[in-house]
Amino acid sequence: MKQFPKSQSAFRRSDLLGGGVRSHHDQVARTIGTEILSGTLPPGTKLGEAEVLARFEISRTVLREAMKTLKAKGFIAAKPRVGTTVLDNSHWNYFDADVLAWKIDQGLDFGFLSDLAEVRIAIGSAAARAAAVRRSAADIAEMRAHLNAMRAAGDDVAAFGEADLAFRKTVARASGNALMGSLSGVIETTLAASFQMQRPQGDAARKADLRAHTELTDAIEGGDGERAARAMRNIVGEALARGGTPGGKITARA
Structure with missing residues (x-):
């Protein structure tokens, strides 16, 4: 030993x-x-x-x-x-905020990044589906306020990221599921705090991302759970495709 x-x-x-x-x-x-x-x-x-x-x-x-x-x-x-x-x-408790932050800070191997992506998509889409059933008028108003903040951010990556994080946390809270909201909050907040996630670069990419967030908000407001879940999967998937990783510190799994 x-x-x-x-x-x-x-x-x-x-x-x-x-x-x-x-x-x-x-x-x-x-x-x-x-x-x-x-x-x-x-x-x-x-x-x-x-x-x-x-x-x-x-x-x-x-x-x-x-x-x-x-x-x-x-x-x-x-x-x-x-x-x-x-x-x-x-x-190990990977849903502990410290553990997740320490792991991310070290640099992510492809295996862990893939696992994290699956969890983000699963929790995010489930939260969006539930939010379409349980959302309040105040929740929708808050989502649209965060959307407006994302639009106003323009080329300010930090401001865009803060508004995006606030948007996701609002969706999680609107799900009405405290456990789901807590898990989503830990993951998204830790990712945002540990590194600057890749945000859409260029006017066309930002407009496409905003359209995706608007689609999600419209689906939740309209009570369409499947449409909302699909929209959230697309948002997370696009973020991952852009390489939403800590400063490019992805290392090959040994």
């Missing part, structure tokens, strides 16, 4: 990722979590208390909080007389 790295270089405080207002135990959890995601700490690796304390120069209180965070995310398991061990990816 592999042991936690003991090389002197592994114990530097500079290994702590992030910063700013992020708490110390959050930084430790992020660093170890990222190493688990990347395979630097493969399944079965033992995380010895003494080694972790020495590496990060932290107190046992910080260590306990960091381990609690990693356990909640499905990265590790702790057992009496066995210790703390890294788990394989079948246990």
Whole structure:
């Protein structure tokens, strides 16, 4: 069973990722979590208390909080007389906002990107179908306000993206399904926060994207669930075709 790295270089405080207002135990959890995601700490690796304390120069209180965070995310398991061990990816909670953000920040392989695309399409189309049944007049007004903001954004990619994200979150909320809305919100917000997704470039592409969003809004307002689901699938599919990935950091699956 592999042991936690003991090389002197592994114990530097500079290994702590992030910063700013992020708490110390959050930084430790992020660093170890990222190493688990990347395979630097493969399944079965033992995380010895003494080694972790020495590496990060932290107190046992910080260590306990960091381990609690990693356990909640499905990265590790702790057992009496066995210790703390890294788990394989079948246990990882990819719908945890931190886990998803850490994975995206590392660069996506084609396999994970494909999995994420399938989930986005499934949840998005289901939310659109439900929204066509449960939407309120206020929901429709909000969608159209976000559409207007997308039109007004013009060449401002950031403004377009913010309005698009707000539009998608409104559709998810209009579905009336709290779980669906939560899952969709985590995925879309994390994607937007982790990298600037590819937005339609050029006037013709932007107009086509706006037409697609208008089609979705019209379908939801008209109560046509199948039309709404189809429109959402088309929107997500077009975004993926444009290469909506983190700065082009897509790596081939090993």
